[in-house]
Amino acid sequence: MASSSTPPPESDPNSSLHLHAELLPNIRQLTLYISVPANTPSTDLTITLSESRRSISVSLNPDNDPITMKLPAHVHPTSHHILHLTPTTLPQTQPRATQGEYSFRMPVDVNTPITNNHNDLDSLDGYIPWTATDMSSATRLRCLKCESEVLGEGKVWKDLPSGNWAEMMDFWHCHKPDPPKGENNGNGDGEEMNAVKGYGAANQVVATPGTVLVDVVGFLVAGRDCLGIPNTNTDTTHPDANADKIHCTTCTTQLGIHDPIANGHRLYKTRLAASSPSSPSPTSSSSPEVSPTTTTIWSHHPPETVISAQLLELIDRESTRRFILHSDNKSGLLIWIFTPTLTYSNASATHQISAQRAMKVFYQILSDEKEIQRMLDAEVGKVGVVAVEEVRLLGEEVDGFQRVLEKSRSLLPVEAREWRGWRVGLVGRFERNISITT
Ligand SMILES: [Zn+2]
Ligand SMILES: [Zn+2]
CATH class of the missing domain: 2.60.40 (Immunoglobulin-like)
Incomplete structure (x- = not known):
């Protein structure tokens, strides 16, 4: 823009x-x-x-x-x-x-090929920022806010097989504080924990030192590989809701959560910048900034791009297009991904947006705790009940997503800003440059 x-x-x-x-x-x-x-x-x-x-x-x-x-x-x-x-x-x-x-x-002109005009959802890799192919052994991670290093170079980056993503995503968006553990059972009962977390006994993913496992929204790394992150609360006799949160030691920004089942740290893509030795591709939506002392280029993706990828993955897997985005049940957004893929341009005397890939999102701002709970508890299958998937995010990410929607809405023609009680906005999505093979 x-x-x-x-x-x-x-x-x-x-x-x-x-x-x-x-x-x-x-x-x-x-x-x-x-x-x-x-x-x-x-x-x-x-x-x-x-x-x-x-x-x-x-x-x-x-x-x-x-x-x-x-x-x-x-x-x-x-x-x-x-x-x-x-x-x-x-x-x-x-x-x-x-x-x-x-x-x-x-x-549209018949001779114009529209890039990626097949069903985008066929190729998960196409809309997910920072897959293993974007990373190399030279890649480092740092805190987006204060630039403290979080992960050093020399790691092997692997995409989690998509079969594991269902489990991963359940973890990400349904993660709740660990259940209390008895003093005599400090390590927890494995099977019981698996049931609590929604993990199957098979296909269990465990963090391995030296390897970074990549999913849609984050990275799973061994705790000992992380720099600038204090040890998590190991006082299992007094578990509290914050015990699993991982913060940057320098600026205290939350960078992720500890996953005791996978025995590692899950770091949020939205809170990190990654280094790359060469320029990012021009199709990337990342924001490059060249460090003055070295040739290292640090880039990151806007939070809404990472959230878009998470929603697209959920649309593909859960066959629902309605979601509640929230962090604390008290406020949030009810969204309906009306069009997962479109391209738009927008111009006035003061600004220009050219051929931007986006999702068209219908949304309602939720501020009633009981209303949110009612929607989350609604029995799917009843007449008039539409399936709504819960997506838990950090509070700042929910607020940021709402700001992106409101800003894009103000750019739309007045007649297109509202639809049957829904507000209408556009959210940019990541688009990998995929060559047309058909
Ligand atoms: Zn936990
Ligand atoms: Zn920091």
């Missing part, structure tokens, strides 16, 4: 002009929205499609520079006709014209 620094003067009518385009790859259709002040006559609109049919220019006053936006894809030649309906006939085909909202549906 790039934005110019100087807003246009108030006298420029184009300062009230806002463009938004969404491409739904599965139906190869692009919708362009043009937002103007209410009751703007269509005769004031000048719409120009570029020769390549990949960008659009719109002006409210031909004397001013138009707003130009790169479209998510090349559109079909018939789009010229769709956009250039004679202005006098435009109001009849535009029911929201008096509200200042014009929209045009255009087919």
